[in-house]
Amino acid sequence: MKKLIVMLNIILFLVLANSVFSQTQNKKNVVQTKNSCLTCHKEDDNMPDDYNPNNVHASVGLNCVDCHGGDSTSDDEDIAMSKAKGFVGAPEKTEIPQFCGKCHSNINYMRKYNPRAETDQVSQYYTSVHGKQLKKGDENVAACTDCHTAHSIFKVNNPQSTVYALNVPGTCNKCHGDAKLISKYKLNPNIYEEYSNSVHGIALLKNKDTGAPACNDCHGNHGAMPPGVNSIANVCGLCHVNNLKYFEASKMGKAFKEEDYHGCEECHGNHGIKKPTDDFIGVSDKAVCINCHDEGEDGYIVAETIHGELKKLTSMYDSAKVKLSEVKKIGMDDVDISFILKDVHQSIIKARTKVHTFDTVQVAKVVNTGLKTAFKAIKKADDEISDYHTRTNGFGIATGIFLILIILIYLKLKTIEKKQ
Amino acid sequence: MKGLWNKIEKWLDERYDIQPMKEYIKHKKVPMHRHSVWYYMGGITLFLFTVQVLTGILLLMYYKPGENSSYESVRFIITQVKFGWLIRNVHSWSANLMIFFAFLHMFSVFFSGAFKKPRELTWVSGFLILALALGFGFSGYLLPWDDLAFFATKVGTEIVASVPLIGHWLKEVLRGGEDVTGATLSRFFGIHTAILPLIATILIAIHLLFVQKQGMHEPEEFKNLPEEKKKYIPFFPNFALKDLLFWLLIFNIILFLALYFPWQLGPKADPLSSAPAGIKPEWYFMFMFQSLKLLPAHILFLEGEVVGILTFGLAGTIWMILPFLVPAKRESNKILKIIGVFVVAFIVVFTILGYIL
Numbered sequence: 001m002k003k004l005i006v007m008l009n010i011i012l013f014l015v016l017a018n019s020v021f022s023q024t025q026n027k028k029n030v031v032q033t034k035n036s037c038l039t040c041h042k043e044d045d046n047m048p049d050d051y052n053p054n055n056v057h058a059s060v061g062l063n064c065v066d067c068h069g070g071d072s073t074s075d076d077e078d079i080a081m082s083k084a085k086g087f088v089g090a091p092e093k094t095e096i097p098q099f100c101g102k103c104h105s106n107i108n109y110m111r112k113y114n115p116r117a118e119t120d121q122v123s124q125y126y127t128s129v130h131g132k133q134l135k136k137g138d139e140n141v142a143a144c145t146d147c148h149t150a151h152s153i154f155k156v157n158n159p160q161s162t163v164y165a166l167n168v169p170g171t172c173n174k175c176h177g178d179a180k181l182i183s184k185y186k187l188n189p190n191i192y193e194e195y196s197n198s199v200h201g202i203a204l205l206k207n208k209d210t211g212a213p214a215c216n217d218c219h220g221n222h223g224a225m226p227p228g229v230n231s232i233a234n235v236c237g238l239c240h241v242n243n244l245k246y247f248e249a250s251k252m253g254k255a256f257k258e259e260d261y262h263g264c265e266e267c268h269g270n271h272g273i274k275k276p277t278d279d280f281i282g283v284s285d286k287a288v289c290i291n292c293h294d295e296g297e298d299g300y301i302v303a304e305t306i307h308g309e310l311k312k313l314t315s316m317y318d319s320a321k322v323k324l325s326e327v328k329k330i331g332m333d334d335v336d337i338s339f340i341l342k343d344v345h346q347s348i349i350k351a352r353t354k355v356h357t358f359d360t361v362q363v364a365k366v367v368n369t370g371l372k373t374a375f376k377a378i379k380k381a382d383d384e385i386s387d388y389h390t391r392t393n394g395f396g397i398a399t400g401i402f403l404i405l406i407i408l409i410y411l412k413l414k415t416i417e418k419k420q
Numbered sequence: 421m422k423g424l425w426n427k428i429e430k431w432l433d434e435r436y437d438i439q440p441m442k443e444y445i446k447h448k449k450v451p452m453h454r455h456s457v458w459y460y461m462g463g464i465t466l467f468l469f470t471v472q473v474l475t476g477i478l479l480l481m482y483y484k485p486g487e488n489s490s491y492e493s494v495r496f497i498i499t500q501v502k503f504g505w506l507i508r509n510v511h512s513w514s515a516n517l518m519i520f521f522a523f524l525h526m527f528s529v530f531f532s533g534a535f536k537k538p539r540e541l542t543w544v545s546g547f548l549i550l551a552l553a554l555g556f557g558f559s560g561y562l563l564p565w566d567d568l569a570f571f572a573t574k575v576g577t578e579i580v581a582s583v584p585l586i587g588h589w590l591k592e593v594l595r596g597g598e599d600v601t602g603a604t605l606s607r608f609f610g611i612h613t614a615i616l617p618l619i620a621t622i623l624i625a626i627h628l629l630f631v632q633k634q635g636m637h638e639p640e641e642f643k644n645l646p647e648e649k650k651k652y653i654p655f656f657p658n659f660a661l662k663d664l665l666f667w668l669l670i671f672n673i674i675l676f677l678a679l680y681f682p683w684q685l686g687p688k689a690d691p692l693s694s695a696p697a698g699i700k701p702e703w704y705f706m707f708m709f710q711s712l713k714l715l716p717a718h719i720l721f722l723e724g725e726v727v728g729i730l731t732f733g734l735a736g737t738i739w740m741i742l743p744f745l746v747p748a749k750r751e752s753n754k755i756l757k758i759i760g761v762f763v764v765a766f767i768v769v770f771t772i773l774g775y776i777l
Contacts, residue, residue, distance in 0.1 A: 331682045333499045391506075395679050402672045406665055413661050420654075 035072045036080050037064040052152040052160075060113055067099070094134055096143040097122045124223035131223075140181060147171055147221075163221070166204065168214035169195055194272035213239065233263030240264075246356040278314060281355055282307030305360045309367045313351055316374040317344050323381035332384040340377040344370050448635070448655035453642045458528035462631070463663045464670055465525050468518035469624065471671070472556075475511040476613065483563070485609040487602035490565035491688040498685060509678030517674065519557060519704045522550045523767075530742075530760050533753060534637035540743035542630040545623050547740040552620045557702055559612035565605060570689030571699050573608075574600045579712065582725040583733075599691070640753075700774065707770035708732055710777070739763075 041047050057066070065072045070087035074080040081087045091099040101122035103109050110117040125131040125144075133141040147163055154161035162171045173192040176182055182189045195201040195215075203212035218235050219225060227235045233253075237244025247253045247264075256263060267288045268276065279286040283295070283304045293299035320341055327334045347370025354363045432438050450459060482501055484493040497504035526546060529535050535543035562573040577600065581591040596603030642650065653659055686696075701709045711732075715724035738745070746756060 331680075335495075336499075391679055395675055398675055399672055402668050406668055409661050409665050409668075413658065413665075416657060416661075420658075 035063050036075050037068075037070070037072050039075075040077065040080075048151045050149045050152045055151060055153050056155055056158075057153060066103075093139040093143055094137060096145055097125055097131070097134070100144045121222045124220075128220070128222065128224045129226075140175075140184070142175060146175065163216075165210040165214050166208060168216055169201070169205065172215045191271045198271060198273045199275040200273060232265050236264040236268075242353045243356045246354060250356065250358045252358045276352075278307065278310045278352070281310070299358075302358055302360055306355055306358070306363050309360070309363050310348075310351055310355070313344075313348055313367045313370045313374070316371055316378075317341070317348060320344060320374045320377040320381065323378050323385075327381050327384045330385070330388045332388050334384075337377050337380050337384070340373060340380065344374045344377060347373060445656050446654075448632075449652040450636050450655050450659045451638050451642055452651040452653055453639065455528075455532060455639060458525075458532065459636060459659075460663060460666050461521055461525035461528055464666055465518055465521040466624070466628075467663075467667045467670065468514050468521060469620070471514040471674070472511065472518060473617070475507050475514065476617075478507045479511060480613065485563070485606055487565070487605060490563060490605055491685075494564040494566075494685060498682075505682065506675075506678055509682050510674055512683040513674045513677045513681075515557060515560065516703070517670065519550075519553050522553050523704075526550060527760065527764060529637075531757065532637065532639050533756070534639075535743045536746060537743065537748040539630070539634060539637060542627060542634070543743050544740055545627040545630065549620060549623050549627060551736075552616055552623065554704060556612060556616050556620070557704060559608040559616065561702060562600075562605060562608045563612065564685055565689045566686040567689050567693065567696055568686045568699065570600060570691070571695040572701055573604065574695075575699055576701060576705070577604075579709075579725070579729070582723070582729045584726055584730065587729075601691070703771060706774035707767045710770045710774035714773075 038047075063072055064070070065086075068088055068090070069085065070081050071079055071085040074085075079085065081089075104117075105119050105122045107117070107119045110119055121144075126135060130141040130143070134143055149162055152160075152162070154164075156163050158164060159166065161167065169192055176187065177189055177192050179189040188194075196205055200213050203209040204214055216224070217238075218227060233244055233247065243264075255261075256266070267280070268274075277286070280288055281303055283290055283300060284307075287303060287307070289299065289303035293303060320337075324334055324337050324341060327337060347366055351363055351366040351370060354366050357363070429438070450456070479497065482493055482497045482504065484490065494508070498508050499505075501507075529543065529546065558573075558576060562569045577591050577594050580594060581587045583590055592598065594604070594607070595601070596607045700706065708728075712725055712728040715728045717724050719727045
């Protein structure tokens with residue numbers, strides 16, 4: 001019995017010792033992760049307005065002192081924010097790029113978090129209009145924190161980020177939409193509105209297609225610049241590859257280079273770019289060709305011919321679609337016709353791209369391929385419709401035969417009944 | 421022509437003594453009264469079953485069961501094969517009408533009291549044939565392997581899992597595994613084209629044999645008429661010709677439906693895609709599906725669905741053995757009629773609810 005009591009005491013002691021030990025350990029952990037900056041700034045209600053505890057820096061374990069210096073383990077404000085402890089506080093606007101660059105330009109440091117991290121943002125920034133102006137001491141221009149914020153920074157692929165594709169136009173517009181500010185630089189403050197109604201803006205902002213270009217896709221981000229005359233076509237060509245290829249090889253492309261014209265922008269515009277229609281080319285009021293080409297000129301004839309070719313194909317496509325809807329309406333097989341029509345639609349896209357060759361022969365070649373395919377679809381639709389009529393006629397004949405049989409049987413029955 | 425027929429008859433009679441059969445046909449009579457029209461429902465159901473067998477055989481010429489061939493072969497049948505569209509649509513429409521007329525036949529038999537003694541086994545065999553017809557419908561629905569068929573089968577077989585004790589096992593047996601896959605398709609094909617036709621043919625033969633042996637049922641009011649007022653018509657040729665008239669009419673309606681309301685073939689089944697919106701079972705399962713849907717999640721200590729399945733199982737069994745439970749006396753007719761009206765109203769109301777809710 002005594003032995004049992006001794007054993008129980010030992011067990012009790014071990015349990016208590018273990019719980020005391022683990023409490024000490026926990027306390028030690030708390031001290032280690034203590035952030036007196038947050039404690040005091042929260043107490044004083046003096047937190048940065050844009051502070052988000054989930055920001056990218058906090059999420060990888062960095063805290064205030066990693067940017068601002070000082071000692072977050074000390075409860076004493078004088079020690080915590082002493083220069084001796086490396087406290088630098090908030091940087092001046094002109095110092096911000098270097099402030100962020102302390103880490104972001106240091107590949108040896110950045111590699112810890114992302115081995116593929118780019119570290120040339122600061123050097124790129126100083127090549128941008130923003131960077132050049134900041135260097136001159138102009139504090140109105142954007143530095144890192146104007147686009148990324150200071151304390152709500154998120155990765156670019158995080159929808160919360162101010163530089164997430166869908167948020168970029170709004171972020172740029174904070175300054176570029178400020179008429180008072182932007183007029184100092186003789187820039188248009190309505191670019192956001194123009195962009196929002198453009199084909200790109202609708203795709204990005206309305207349809208949430210993050211593949212559509214935002215401001216930075218054409219202007220660059222850290223090295224943001226308006227594209228130069230010679231680079232506009234290349235900027236558009238990043239996405240519109242074939243259009244650029246055809247345009248550069250065309251007579252028009254060469255002439256544009258010689259005349260220093262603004263490439264794509266001359267016909268399509270820039271921020272407010274609209275989805276081009278087939279009337280964009282041609283000689284009607286809506287066409288852009290007549291802005292430069294007068295009646296009788298080669299260019300005028302080419303524009304007229306290409307427009308005619310496109311119209312031929314699109315009209316045939318529309319007719320085929322009407323036939324398809326007829327086939328659908330009568331419940332016949334529309335699957336193959338739909339597939340063929342997809343090929344026709346593909347030809348239309350190709351022909352519209354070929355417009356940038358400004359070569360009537362090349363456009364006509366694609367149009368003819370499309371026309372042949374459209375004819376095939378119409379023929380197939382006609383076959384289906386004719387087949388349907390054969391079926392209805394067959395049903396009519398069958399019903400007639402059934403009716404005759406029914407009458408004959410009925411008469412036979414009557415005869416039999418009479419005999420009985 | 422008549423001479424040739426007589427020769428054949430004589431030839432057969434010499435060998436097989438067909439005189440008794442001839443005499444039977446000659447003397448088989450059908451009572452004529454104001455409810456005689458219901459006598460034709462069984463014949464129409466039988467005719468539609470024959471249409472099913474014939475069109476089914478024709479479809480078998482081109483149908484290739486398999487995850488990678490079912491859908492394609494059905495598409496081939498309706499787009500490339502001459503009259504393939506017609507055969508497939510007639511098969512689908514005729515199947516639906518067959519079940520409809522089977523129900524009609526069953527309820528006409530019920531309300532006329534024809535299921536009672538001595539026709540208990542005719543009723544039981546008829547009930548089993550109807551159950552088989554539902555099985556035909558359920559198994560055949562999956563065979564085109566389009567998305568609606570796939571997901572409807574998934575939902576349908578999932579319900580089976582709610583059967584207490586054997587539910588999960590039964591579901592796996594039906595599906596040929598945990599999920600609806602190509603194995604289910606092969607299984608359903610086998611059930612639809614071999615197992616069910618065999619059992620159905622045997623049961624139909626037995627059912628017809630019973631009907632022939634016992635003759636047509638005469639309703640009470642007809643039985644009570646004085647002998648001279650009872651009207652009969654010969655089964656052959658009068659009743660048979662009238663049967664033929666109905667068959668022609670029904671077949672013409674099927675052709676009309678096949679042409680103007682063709683059965684759709686949706687996109688191919690894709691087990692990884694999400695289920696299309698508003699999956700509904702075939703109309704003949706709708707009343708059960710809808711009632712299961714409307715049941716609360718729990719009834720007492722049991723799951724609502726389990727209670728529903730058990731209730732349907734019990735109700736079906738009672739319905740099947742009804743002739744053994746109901747006295748053949750006339751007094752019970754009124755209560756039976758009330759029960760019958762309730763059952764019909766339940767089926768109709770819940771079917772409609774299934775489509776409007």
